[in-house]
Amino acid sequence: MSESRPGGRAGGSGGGVTGEDEVVDLCSELIRIDTSNYGDHSGPGERGAAEYVAEKLAEVGLEPRILESHPGRASVVARVEGEDRSRPALLIHGHTDVVPANADDWTHHPFSGEIADGCVWGRGAVDMKDMDAMTLAVVRDRLRSGRKPPRDVVLAFLADEEAGGTYGARFLVDKHPDLFEGVTEAIGEVGGFSFTVNENLRLYLIETAEKGMHWMRLTVDGTAGHGSMTNNDNAITELCEAVARLGRHEWPVRVTKSVRGFLDALSDALGTELDPEDMEATLAKLGGIARMIGTTLRNSAAPTMLGAGYKVNVIPGQATAHVDGRFLPGYEDEFLADLDRILGPRVKRESVHSDKAVETDFDGALVDAMQSALVAEDPAARAVPYMLSGGTDAKSFDDLGIRCFGFAPLQLPPELDFAGMFHGVDERVPVDGLKFGVRVLDRFIEHS
Numbered sequence: 001m002s003e004s005r006p007g008g009r010a011g012g013s014g015g016g017v018t019g020e021d022e023v024v025d026l027c028s029e030l031i032r033i034d035t036s037n038y039g040d041h042s043g044p045g046e047r048g049a050a051e052y053v054a055e056k057l058a059e060v061g062l063e064p065r066i067l068e069s070h071p072g073r074a075s076v077v078a079r080v081e082g083e084d085r086s087r088p089a090l091l092i093h094g095h096t097d098v099v100p101a102n103a104d105d106w107t108h109h110p111f112s113g114e115i116a117d118g119c120v121w122g123r124g125a126v127d128m129k130d131m132d133a134m135t136l137a138v139v140r141d142r143l144r145s146g147r148k149p150p151r152d153v154v155l156a157f158l159a160d161e162e163a164g165g166t167y168g169a170r171f172l173v174d175k176h177p178d179l180f181e182g183v184t185e186a187i188g189e190v191g192g193f194s195f196t197v198n199e200n201l202r203l204y205l206i207e208t209a210e211k212g213m214h215w216m217r218l219t220v221d222g223t224a225g226h227g228s229m230t231n232n233d234n235a236i237t238e239l240c241e242a243v244a245r246l247g248r249h250e251w252p253v254r255v256t257k258s259v260r261g262f263l264d265a266l267s268d269a270l271g272t273e274l275d276p277e278d279m280e281a282t283l284a285k286l287g288g289i290a291r292m293i294g295t296t297l298r299n300s301a302a303p304t305m306l307g308a309g310y311k312v313n314v315i316p317g318q319a320t321a322h323v324d325g326r327f328l329p330g331y332e333d334e335f336l337a338d339l340d341r342i343l344g345p346r347v348k349r350e351s352v353h354s355d356k357a358v359e360t361d362f363d364g365a366l367v368d369a370m371q372s373a374l375v376a377e378d379p380a381a382r383a384v385p386y387m388l389s390g391g392t393d394a395k396s397f398d399d400l401g402i403r404c405f406g407f408a409p410l411q412l413p414p415e416l417d418f419a420g421m422f423h424g425v426d427e428r429v430p431v432d433g434l435k436f437g438v439r440v441l442d443r444f445i446e447h448s
């Protein structure tokens with residue numbers, strides 16, 4: 001894995017400002033631009049971040065486009081010319097919006113971008129202004145030092161991911177697909193971070209799949225009447241029985257290829273055979289990461305809201321519930337059939353919002369480039385596939401036939417609860433992790 005021409009140029013061998021020099025300031029400055037996304041247009045919007053990013057790209061000779069889907073809801077797209085323009089292009093995408101934060105709960109103000117205890121603190125430090133900053137740092141370094149990528153690289157800094165991407169990735173894919181002309185592969189969130197098994201082995205989890213979602217409303221119609229009278233057709237009773245059955249249902253384990261790849265690598269690492277049917281004990285040993293992995297073994301349906309009635313002595317004619325359903329790639333039909341069987345004929349099921357599951361193979365030259373870039377910077381690195389239980393902008397780009405990977409490389413200290421940082425309090429990213437990410441991304445691009 002040694003390189004005669006190290007991608008580590010970003011590490012500062014050549015005079016002038018390097019990507020490693022810049023990345024911390026870029027991350028901190030991006031965090032200071034409040035881009036809280038409340039799921040409507042009441043937040044500050046992403047325009048400020050878009051203008052900041054566009055300026056940083058224009059400074060090194062790119063011609064970024066700012067695209068606004070709604071006043072203030074802006075994304076940025078730019079194309080970096082590659083050495084061989086006949087090859088398909090690579091997309092590097094990140095979102096610039098963040099979930100809101102309540103400053104009172106934080107050690108350092110969530111929009112301060114403060115650097116303390118070896119970390120950059122603030123909302124977006126891991127989700128995902130870190131990757132935005134790393135991407136900017138690497139691209140700026142490469143262009144300042146005249147190092148074209150081997151093929152075209154399309155950069156996308158997107159609005160609205162935290163609310164499903166309607167005003168960001170979805171908008172661009174639907175209205176401006178030409179921007180992604182020739183793109184066949186992409187990297188973005190959520191992956192590339194390390195999970196330390198021991199000093200000689202760090203797994204870097206590369207996202208190759210995402211669960212799909214069905215958010216639904218359940219309704220039971222019954223017979224309304226006086227609360228004192230006999231009523232064998234009470235909508236609340238019927239609905240609650242169905243919701244309780246659903247909430248207690250043990251969904252069968254279904255091992256998809258991404259989860260199989262992860263379990264195989266973990267078995268290897270731990271030197272034990274893992275039984276997917278008996279994962280509880282194994283997962284318990286994995287700490288925080290278990291929250292991300294455990295739920296990718298099966299479909300799930302969590303009751304989340306209930307509604308019925310308006311007076312204690314009136315039996316209402318209708319009762320409703322909402323359910324957050326998530327399904328594995330390839331198991332949507334089974335999921336819906338199971339749902340109907342569990343709920344029974346009295347319950348009407350309607351979709352509130354749904355999105356597809358995605359999955360790609362963990363193989364090919366791009367995966368090799370990830371692995372070799374990681375090993376060059378961390379001899380204990382081993383890239384492994386995994387499935388994300390949530391969703392990202394990858395679902396939109398998948399519509400264009402683009403193979404999407406979660407690869408935002410970060411080496412993390414083992415004691416950091418990385419999974420807990422996402423949308424959590426005291427979100428922060430280690431400075432060393434950012435610099436590591438810059439070096440890895442630069443090498444990755446060099447061999448992509």
Ligand SMILES: [Zn+2]
Nearest residue numbers: 127128161189
């Ligand atoms: Zn994110």
